[in-house]
Amino acid sequence: MSIRKGDSVIINTGKDRSKTGIIERVLPKNGTVIVQGLHMFKKHQKPSKNYPHGGIVDISMPIKMSNVSLVCIHCKKATRVTIKLTDSSKQRICKKCGESI
Numbered sequence: 001m002s003i004r005k006g007d008s009v010i011i012n013t014g015k016d017r018s019k020t021g022i023i024e025r026v027l028p029k030n031g032t033v034i035v036q037g038l039h040m041f042k043k044h045q046k047p048s049k050n051y052p053h054g055g056i057v058d059i060s061m062p063i064k065m066s067n068v069s070l071v072c073i074h075c076k077k078a079t080r081v082t083i084k085l086t087d088s089s090k091q092r093i094c095k096k097c098g099e100s101i
């Protein structure tokens with residue numbers, strides 16, 4: 001998978017199935033991503049600097065990369081990409097419309 005921060009993805013599983021969101025973080029070690037505002041769970045937060053009193057907060061949990069699909073910014077469809085090597089960089093090409101993402 002070649003998903004990067006800032007990509008649009010659609011979630012394929014769980015309660016947020018078929019919702020789209022933006023990648024906030026990629027955690028390559030775990031093969032997971034965090035999608036802004038999706039896959040939210042309540043977390044019991046211990047008191048900390050940001051939450052001086054602790055409590056229950058909604059946070060986006062990591063989701064497996066295999067459970068999300070990249071959404072092409074050109075054709076707006078969930079798609080797969082092929083990697084095209086150019087002289088200077090790798091380009092991701094949408095398999096559906098052929099545009100680079």
Ligand SMILES: [Zn+2]
Pocket residue numbers: 072073074075076077079094095096097098099
């Ligand atoms: Zn496309």
